[in-house]
Amino acid sequence: DTGVSQDPRHKITKRGQNVTFRCDPISEHNRLYWYRQTLGQGPEFLTYFQNEAQLEKSRLLSDRFSAERPKGSFSTLEIQRTEQGDSAMYLCASSLGADNEQFFGPGTRLTVL
Amino acid sequence: DQQVKQNSPSLSVQEGRISILNCDYTNSMFDYFLWYKKYPAEGPTFLISISSIKDKNEDGRFTVFLNKSAKHLSLHIVPSQPGDSAVYFCAASDFNDYKLSFGAGTTVTVRA
Numbered sequence: 001d002t003g004v005s006q007d008p009r010h011k012i013t014k015r016g017q018n019v020t021f022r023c024d025p026i027s028e029h030n031r032l033y034w035y036r037q038t039l040g041q042g043p044e045f046l047t048y049f050q051n052e053a054q055l056e057k058s059r060l061l062s063d064r065f066s067a068e069r070p071k072g073s074f075s076t077l078e079i080q081r082t083e084q085g086d087s088a089m090y091l092c093a094s095s096l097g098a099d100n101e102q103f104f105g106p107g108t109r110l111t112v113l
Numbered sequence: 114d115q116q117v118k119q120n121s122p123s124l125s126v127q128e129g130r131i132s133i134l135n136c137d138y139t140n141s142m143f144d145y146f147l148w149y150k151k152y153p154a155e156g157p158t159f160l161i162s163i164s165s166i167k168d169k170n171e172d173g174r175f176t177v178f179l180n181k182s183a184k185h186l187s188l189h190i191v192p193s194q195p196g197d198s199a200v201y202f203c204a205a206s207d208f209n210d211y212k213l214s215f216g217a218g219t220t221v222t223v224r225a
Contacts, residue, residue: 031211042202042215091156100145100206102213104156
């Protein structure tokens with residue numbers, strides 16, 4: 001399968017713990033996006049990479065959140081000192097060049113107890 | 114602020130009939146619009162898109178209409194099939210800003 005993959009698919013953690021999610025985009029895609037989706041809402045933009053450069057971060061991305069894309073390939077999203085309000089589906093998407101069409105992965109569902 | 118709005122949270126339609134999903138936007142800088150379909154436990158799947166230079170785009174059973182003056186777009190699915198039962202998201206972007214702004218989604222149920 002050559003689509004966007006995300007790992008893990010589910011994560012349950014206790015409040016205050018750190019978690020890290022991984023996204024592997026479609027191999028030739030140079031743009032990578034992270035979104036967060038809560039129940040009853042559409043995905044909300046968190047951050048965006050072009051190759052290894054993080055070009056934009058949403059105000060939703062507090063200082064507890066950090067994202068990286070070393071070498072412009074896979075990306076990681078880390079949440080430090082998780083809070084119950086961080087419980088959501090975290091979606092990764094990738095796109096090629098100037099295409100606006102973004103291809104999404106299956107998401108990582110985070111539950112913070 | 115919600116720049117893309119889908120005011121109908123749900124839609125029920127009989128198999129074989131037309132499904133019409135509506136979407137409104139407030140940001141006049143948006144110039145590219147997409148519809149995504151989402152099944153439970155899966156990520157959104159791209160369905161169809163339209164650029165602001167067009168007012169209609171068709172792909173098989175799916176047609177998207179754009180009314181720029183009204184800041185409104187709609188997705189028509191004809192004929193509706195049971196496999197179309199899913200959540201449909203409207204999304205928009207500005208040419209200079211690659212992030213997508215999504216609506217809250219419309220859950221479509223196709224009845225046999």
